[in-house]
Amino acid sequence: MPPKVDKEKCDGCKAQQEPLCEQVCPGDLMTLGEDKKAYCRMPRDCWDCMSCTKACPVGAIETRIPYQLGYHLAKLIPMMGTNTITWTCIDINGKVERFRYVNRGRLD
Amino acid sequence: METPSSKTGLFFWDQGGRLGKALDLNWLLGKLSKTKGISCCSLLDDPWGPGGLSQVVEKVQKGELGRLLWVGRFSREQQGILKKKLAEEGFNPYLQEWCDLEEQGVCRDGLEQTVRNKKALLLIQMWLARVRLLEPLAPVEIPASDSLLVIGAGAAGLHAAVSLTNLGKEVHLVERQSGVGGKVASLHRFYPRLCDPRCGLEFSIQALSDSGRARFHTLSRVVSLEGGPGNFQVRLEKRPRFVDEARCNACGECARVCPVEVRVSAGSQPGGEPPGLLPAATRAIHPSLPMGFPVAYVVERQYCPPGCRECERACPSKAVELDQETREEDLLVGAILVTTGWDPYPLSKVEEFGYGLYPNVISNLQMEGLLGSPTETPKEVGFIQCVGSRDERHLSYCSTVCCSVSLKQALYLKQRRPDANCYVFYQDIRSTGFQEELYQKLKEMEGVTFIRGIPSTVRPEAGTGRLRLRVEDTLSGREVNLALDLLVLAGGMVPSQGSEELAQVLKLPRNSLGFFESHLQCHPEESQRTGIYVGGCSREPMGVAASIESAQHASLEALRFTGGTVIIDPKYPVVDKTKCDKCKRCMEECPFGSFYFDENEFPSPHLGRCRQCGNCVGICPLAAISLRNLTIKQMAAQIQAASTSFMDGKEPTVFAFLCQNDAYYAARDAVEAGLPVPPNVVFLKVPCAGYVNNALIADALALGIDGVLIGGCEDGQCHYVKGNQLVSKRSDDLSDKLQKMMMERDRVRFVNLEIRDSEKYTATVEQFVQDLRAMGPNPFKM
Numbered sequence: 001m002p003p004k005v006d007k008e009k010c011d012g013c014k015a016q017q018e019p020l021c022e023q024v025c026p027g028d029l030m031t032l033g034e035d036k037k038a039y040c041r042m043p044r045d046c047w048d049c050m051s052c053t054k055a056c057p058v059g060a061i062e063t064r065i066p067y068q069l070g071y072h073l074a075k076l077i078p079m080m081g082t083n084t085i086t087w088t089c090i091d092i093n094g095k096v097e098r099f100r101y102v103n104r105g106r107l108d
Numbered sequence: 109m110e111t112p113s114s115k116t117g118l119f120f121w122d123q124g125g126r127l128g129k130a131l132d133l134n135w136l137l138g139k140l141s142k143t144k145g146i147s148c149c150s151l152l153d154d155p156w157g158p159g160g161l162s163q164v165v166e167k168v169q170k171g172e173l174g175r176l177l178w179v180g181r182f183s184r185e186q187q188g189i190l191k192k193k194l195a196e197e198g199f200n201p202y203l204q205e206w207c208d209l210e211e212q213g214v215c216r217d218g219l220e221q222t223v224r225n226k227k228a229l230l231l232i233q234m235w236l237a238r239v240r241l242l243e244p245l246a247p248v249e250i251p252a253s254d255s256l257l258v259i260g261a262g263a264a265g266l267h268a269a270v271s272l273t274n275l276g277k278e279v280h281l282v283e284r285q286s287g288v289g290g291k292v293a294s295l296h297r298f299y300p301r302l303c304d305p306r307c308g309l310e311f312s313i314q315a316l317s318d319s320g321r322a323r324f325h326t327l328s329r330v331v332s333l334e335g336g337p338g339n340f341q342v343r344l345e346k347r348p349r350f351v352d353e354a355r356c357n358a359c360g361e362c363a364r365v366c367p368v369e370v371r372v373s374a375g376s377q378p379g380g381e382p383p384g385l386l387p388a389a390t391r392a393i394h395p396s397l398p399m400g401f402p403v404a405y406v407v408e409r410q411y412c413p414p415g416c417r418e419c420e421r422a423c424p425s426k427a428v429e430l431d432q433e434t435r436e437e438d439l440l441v442g443a444i445l446v447t448t449g450w451d452p453y454p455l456s457k458v459e460e461f462g463y464g465l466y467p468n469v470i471s472n473l474q475m476e477g478l479l480g481s482p483t484e485t486p487k488e489v490g491f492i493q494c495v496g497s498r499d500e501r502h503l504s505y506c507s508t509v510c511c512s513v514s515l516k517q518a519l520y521l522k523q524r525r526p527d528a529n530c531y532v533f534y535q536d537i538r539s540t541g542f543q544e545e546l547y548q549k550l551k552e553m554e555g556v557t558f559i560r561g562i563p564s565t566v567r568p569e570a571g572t573g574r575l576r577l578r579v580e581d582t583l584s585g586r587e588v589n590l591a592l593d594l595l596v597l598a599g600g601m602v603p604s605q606g607s608e609e610l611a612q613v614l615k616l617p618r619n620s621l622g623f624f625e626s627h628l629q630c631h632p633e634e635s636q637r638t639g640i641y642v643g644g645c646s647r648e649p650m651g652v653a654a655s656i657e658s659a660q661h662a663s664l665e666a667l668r669f670t671g672g673t674v675i676i677d678p679k680y681p682v683v684d685k686t687k688c689d690k691c692k693r694c695m696e697e698c699p700f701g702s703f704y705f706d707e708n709e710f711p712s713p714h715l716g717r718c719r720q721c722g723n724c725v726g727i728c729p730l731a732a733i734s735l736r737n738l739t740i741k742q743m744a745a746q747i748q749a750a751s752t753s754f755m756d757g758k759e760p761t762v763f764a765f766l767c768q769n770d771a772y773y774a775a776r777d778a779v780e781a782g783l784p785v786p787p788n789v790v791f792l793k794v795p796c797a798g799y800v801n802n803a804l805i806a807d808a809l810a811l812g813i814d815g816v817l818i819g820g821c822e823d824g825q826c827h828y829v830k831g832n833q834l835v836s837k838r839s840d841d842l843s844d845k846l847q848k849m850m851m852e853r854d855r856v857r858f859v860n861l862e863i864r865d866s867e868k869y870t871a872t873v874e875q876f877v878q879d880l881r882a883m884g885p886n887p888f889k890m
Contacts, residue, residue, distance in 0.1 A: 014696045023689055057729030059845040077849045081807035082731050082744040088849040096850045098887055100810050
């Protein structure tokens with residue numbers, strides 16, 4: 001299932017050459033439309049890696065998780081700190097679980 | 109610089125028992141001395157007395173301490189003394205920090221002892237986390253050229269240039285027109301002294317020529333700008349004068365043979381509004397306008413008949429060179445002054461008074477010309493004020509000078525022809541400051557009538573050529589009918605024609621009215637590009653005296669970037685190139701346009717242009733930018749150290765990021781004034797609210813801090829243009845995300861605080877703590 005872009009929030013990364021989601025997408029699926037808002041051009045090819053969701057600086061992207069993982073209403077939301085990532089899992093019944101990880105693989 | 113040892117010295121200053129009264133210092137010292145990395149932890153009774161600091165200095169000399177943390181209230185002056193004293197021993201001043209427990213409310217009355225001690229411990233641990241990551245820094249020196257560029261050689265530019273050359277600086281004056289002097293040269297008289305403006309201009313031109321340090325670039329414009337403060341590389345495009353400046357002695361033989369007549373205009377382009385005191389028309393070869401300096405003549409080549417070379421043949425000194433071409437010249441300057449001045453508002457856009465239709469309806473600038481010429485003075489003269497000004501259809505603002513200009517003109521008219529009758533039609537007379545005297549003088553004068561009302565109709569009288577006016581005097585309520593010989597429209601000022609193009613070349617932001625933007629109260633002459641200063645009417649409409657003053661102030665500021673070297677505080681941002689993915693948001697959002705691409709196309713801050721506000725740190729989606737003395741890692745470490753709760757049981761904890769210009773003072777004064785600030789809050793100060801990166805807020809929330817408060821300036825008051833707006837937008841985005849995460853969006857709050865808003869701060873924190881109690885603990889508290 002493809003990432004869903006909130007068109008109101010997306011600012012097309014100020015119409016720079018490549019928005020962040022386009023840079024980060026491993027399948028090169030994200031791009032800017034004519035309205036200068038990001039969209040996924042081949043939803044079927046998306047692996048649900050959530051890279052774009054994490055990278056979006058305005059929080060405009062949400063990954064709709066595939067049915068194998070959770071039916072409608074289920075959500076998985078990352079929040080990026082400086083060196084941490086937190087995950088919020090919401091299942092179809094609205095039950096919430098939260099996890100926090102310290103990032104490994106530091107670049108510096 | 110090599111990394112200093114991690115051995116940290118922790119010194120408490122008891123402040124004569126103030127800390128000791130509130131806190132269990134022995135417990136704190138016992139706890140902290142066991143902390144990893146602390147090699148010395150002691151209490152100073154009196155650091156300023158004999159032997160007080162010597163133990164610290166001794167340890168530093170022996171190399172036992174690599175970093176220092178001072179706990180207690182050290183004033184800025186005292187911090188300076190410490191820094192200086194230790195720097196003498198070779199200790200880098202950037203390797204120490206000050207932790208003020210008192211301003212965080214630890215010593216407040218009515219607080220439980222355990223909470224106090226725990227909060228104090230937590231604060232010291234937070235600051236220790238930061239101290240561990242401190243790096244030795246040193247100021248950076250960048251080379252600075254000793255010359256300056258002044259764009260616009262009008263009254264403001266010339267006077268500023270005189271001051272600068274007097275200080276030994278080299279000044280390049282750039283002027284679009286063929287000669288210097290600007291608008292002021294076309295005026296007849298100055299108020300309040302009613303002297304001739306050329307006198308002051310000639311005086312400054314003389315001073316500039318004598319100094320030998322000023323270069324005039326007439327018929328020129330700036331076409332490109334590279335580099336930054338200290339070394340701007342400016343490219344000028346110089347239109348040909350067609351006369352050799354070195355040879356021409358302005359004898360005027362050429363103008364006598366020239367077959368073409370050319371109309372002169374007040375603006376910098378032909379065909380604009382008619383000029384003031386300048387000749388209405390000249391030959392195609394004429395002296396420099398407006399005031400014959402530079403001395404050489406100039407040829408308006410576009411008006412020459414094809415093949416005509418009369419002037420070239422007539423010139424006795426062989427100065428005319430009709431084959432000159434446009435040239436470019438590169439200059440290296442340390443700072444730039446923009447004094448491009450104003451143009452008259454085109455009165456042809458104001459239709460109701462017959463300007464352009466009837467020959468005896470003229471603008472106030474034309475009136476200057478009339479008063480200066482020997483023609484007969486008309487007897488019945490009307491002045492309409494605020495033509496096109498303070499009018500939503502035209503200019504929304506007041507140009508501040510037009511009232512006094514009309515008063516001056518009426519006064520001079522009466523001096524020339526005592527039996528003349530002047531009528532001033534006004535909405536309000538705005539003769540500010542000492543010009544009130546002029547107004548009072550005219551009110552007393554016979555034959556000068558002030559009518560509060562703007563004429564409803566202006567029609568020519570058949571046969572006589574006079575103008576018939578109908579106007580309602582709104583003070584008496586009566587209709588007045590008048591026949592006038594001349595009607596003068598007092599039009600307003602607009603930024604000069606070239607300023608739009610110049611704004612593009614210099615990348616200078618302009619306000620919605622087209623004037624160059626600046627922070628009007630604190631740094632009126634500082635544009636939003638460091639090293640470029642704006643003075644005079646290019647910033648705001650003002651009178652001649654004010655604009656000279658403003659330009660001179662601007663030149664004083666500009667001196668900072670001249671004189672060999674500029675010293676930059678090591679608080680500038682650095683980009684972590686392993687993290688940066690060149691998204692260019694920092695370039696986009698930097699309020700001062702200080703980022704450029706380095707050789708590998710990474711954004712890199714220009715140290716001279718940067719004003720060290722840290723908005724780039726906040727905007728970076730990857731948290732890859734850090735201020736050198738306040739890195740994002742240090743911040744993150746401080747937040748991490750704050751994750752353990754110091755409050756009892758289920759009491760929420762609040763983490764606040766406060767702008768150090770306003771909100772920090774509000775918070776500090778709230779504690780000092782004894783306001784009931786809840787003890788639940790711990791704050792960090794940041795250079796601008798815009799410094800706060802969403803990742804830092806996310807860190808705080810992920811670590812279980814219940815609420816995050818960001819305190820920034822009121823809208824429009826931010827010293828860094830819009831840091832507060834940027835961060836409030838970002839925190840809104842984060843709030844939306846929290847909502848999606850099934851958390852309360854109100855856990856992140858942004859509040860506008862002014863410097864004296866202590867009570868608002870207290871109320872905000874109280875409300876926040878109450879709301880957080882209702883929300884329950886942060887679900888990430890694990």
